[in-house]
Amino acid sequence: MTAAASAPPPDTEVDLDVDVLIVGAGISGLGAAYYLQRDLPDTTYAVVEARDALGGTWDLHRYPGVRSDSDLFTFGYEFKPWRGDAIATAGSILGYLREVADENRIHDRIRFRTRIAGASWSSAEARWTVETENTATGERGRIRCAWLFAATGYYRYDQGYVPEFAGRAEFEAAGGTVVHPQHWPEDLDHTGRRVVVIGSGATAVTLVPALAGEAGHVTMLQRSPTYVVPLPAKDRIANALHKVLPEGRAHALIRAKNVWTQRVTWRLCQRYPRAARRVIRRLNARSLPPGYPVDEHFNPRYDPWDQRLCVVPNGDLFKALSAGTASVVTDTVDTFTATGVRLTSGKHLDADVVVTATGLNLQAFGGIDLTVDGAPVDLTGTVAFKGMMLTGVPNFAYAIGYTNSSWTLKVGLLCEHFVRLLAHMDAHGHDTCAPVLPPGLATRPLLDFEAGYVLRALDRLPKQGPGFPWLTSRDYPSDVKLLRHGPVDDPHLRFTSSAQRPAKAAV
Template identity: 40%
Template sequence: MATYKEMPDFDVIIVGAGISGINFAYRLQERSPELSYSILDGRHEIGGTWSLFQYPGIRSDSDLYTFGFAWRPWTGKDSIVHGSIIRQYLEDSAAQEGIDRKIRFRHKVNKLNWSSSSNMWDFDIAVNDTKMMSLRSRFVFLGTGYYDYQEPLQGEIPGIHNFQGKVIHPQCWPADLDYANKQIVIIGSGATAITLLPSLATNAAHVTMLQRSPSYIASLPSRGVFEAIVSNILPRFAANRVLRLKWMLFSLFMVSMCRLFPRAAKSFFLRETAKLLPPGISLEPDFVPSYKPWEQRLCLCPDGDFYASIRSGKASINTDTIETITTSSIKLASGKELHPDIIVTATGLKLRMAGGIAITIDGEPYEISDHFAWRAAMMEGLPNLVLSIGYVNASWTLGADSGAQLACRLLTRMRKEGVSVIVPRMTVEERQALEECPFLALSATYVRKGGNVFPKSAFTAPWQPRSYYWRDLAIARWGDVKKGMQWLR
């Protein structure tokens, strides 16, 4: 019989009170209500990404009908909304299900150690950045995403240290920044830059987006006609299901068409872009990407606000290479100079797995990047731990939910079979036979720079990366959970 010291504090500990953590907590309550759990989060409030990022105009880059939870459908009229609304939605969702009572804020997990003697995870936790405490659990769910919340990605910008005006990274946006009537240059062309430009242009004197190469930027109505009709003629429950299904199908169709017919997709996007540009402005060189659609994430702008700012004359795009930055200017390779008051370095985010937690097994360090991911959810050689990863070509929430349902299925089966430990394994021969493939199928700069932090993946099941929601959900509910997995009593 186990002694008191050998008993866990919780059956499951969830790290992260963002979308992944809250969704898993719901699934756990729904499918294994007998299990005790707690959520640990280093921040002061619910939200994760939507609590951290506070730059002007921050919004979802996926529709809220699929970005919202399946168990608490999005009922707002707009499909793309401001980050503060998303955070409030997460808070309300957690409160509705009593999940908020399970969260311990300002509890930062520094270290996780698996003890083979007790078959438990030991947590080293910093509370309020001062007090240290320990907890134990049988199972861990990491809802920490793959961004570094402490340190932004520093782009390689020649001479940036010379600039005597303000230099700001969107991840560290000052709440008191006054940019009214200022000349602003945003360096970057990703979703953050495309969100910032129309927001800053409202009060700034002028905003220039300085890019090395263009991105695909699609205009999406914030309130669609189909959504309005469905919401008016169907009961709310039915309307929610129809709209969620519509957006799932739309996302799958768009990504599939882009990958199967990249030339046709590129022509379509460029035609739509040309319609939104000011008269006399050509697509070249500022609006024709060098890559195929969905080799990088497609950027969305609600109601074409990005293009509206350009048409108004309050914003512009410059495609060029930075030669150097002086105390008061940006010198470009073309010979042109820009004279900003503020430089915003929207050059991407730094990648970091597991929230930077040091993971050890019986005191021996464990590196996620050295191992293969089983079903894109558990790590080879890492017992009783699920890592939540969403989609890059669809809503994050869909991927997080398929992972959560897989985790709940594993927990249920462990209980029914009297199993205390599950751990993905493969033989040396099996490993040698695997043909590796990228864990994330994106060519974005931040992925290329930080991609070595991701787990390994292969073309062979069960070591494949995520594919698309319905396939992953089918695997989570009915797929083989024995292959590549040790079940230990």
């Protein structure tokens, strides 16, 4: 957690009191808002967003070529059909999210430029008191809510990960430009310039072909290779189904097809990693010129899906490499120089612009400082329950999507389960619930994922257990069974009625 901001004056009035406060107006927050007002129309809610626009990731990132790395038929919502290409640009995704907000009047519930400095739970009142700050004016405020729902994603929006590079100051003093994709300058002109992109993940493989069309030359400098898979940007089966079936039916079939494809691909890669490696290598070799050193630049040390596969629509990265407008170098940085980057091997890459596509900084729940009855919450001492709540933290829920599939598949199920949980509490007169850790439960890191940004942060995150309901599942059918069809009550979920609320009719 980040250091807590100073508390507002004691006489600061509560300017909003709602049943649910959603933190974040990205794809998770908008989804939570939709399910709340669809299934629990009498439940009051608001959304707070630190930035001045909705969209989260898709509004933040402005680097050239930014796009999805999951198909939009599953990355989009189950309740709103996607009508564009399977792999879509950020602008298209942002337009889709704005439609969701406008069509459902969610926009009216969003408080922009509102950052949460801290949140305090009172068991006696069965409510959270949330301290807010206007990011434009610094004005402090206070919101009260029965439930706090963190739809913040899992990385820091204000800061990307950049290693310390020796000589960087010398390079910049000589007129060179260093930029992180998360903070791409609007006025950066790369036309005719020599560009070095440091990194090999989804951002790097997106940037390289997008820049190669106008730059003098683009070099992707990678410390080690990543699995890169060419896929068509358009889904022919999806397009055919849209022509012959009603939109809703077509969307359901396309979504089911793609869910099945994702799951089977992941399971085959996990079960037969050597065969998967050979298939991916064959796809790469077919997309590159004869004699290209595939094993040097596209043969990772790890097995497929130990980290996410990088998707390149229509093989655009390979086309840029084949055309000679881009190249890949597998090496490590020794130091920046006045004219570029010197590598550990002794080779020098001349550069006018260096892009540090070196990853994200993980941040749990937007960095909100949580306290329960005056005691600070130590996230490392909590355990995730059903992948959406934390032991010892009442009336707090969060949404973290899949790392091995489309993010939104998981978020949709979590939101459905969340509203069912609220309905259950209303029906039984409960106003508080919190998971209780069973004695002796074995725990392990929250995320089973070997990406660098995850490994750097595991010691600051909650834990997970060995099985349901303590497992942070990565399997969609299992989560459908647990979250959509399974009961919301559980022997390890403690419900209380501190306010002695009368029970409502079951929903």
